[in-house]
Amino acid sequence: MTDAAQSASTPRQPRVHEVRRADLPLSCPLPSMSLWNSHPRVYLAIEAEGGRVECPYCGEIYVLVD
Secondary structure (H helix, E strand, C coil), rough: HHHHHHHHHHHCCCCEEEHHHHCCCCECCCCCCCCCCCCCEEEECCCCCCCEEEECCCCCCCEEEC
């Protein structure tokens, strides 16, 4: 198996993003993320989820820190 094929079959670990109340409403992808290869924007109800939420499209994890 080539390196490219192996990396394509290996799932990447989701990143954890710390967000603040000033960043709400929270959407994924974040405004700072590149949009050319992203999924459709989805709004995440982080407050209703106890301050931690996972994006249903990409698996990124968001944690409310304040």
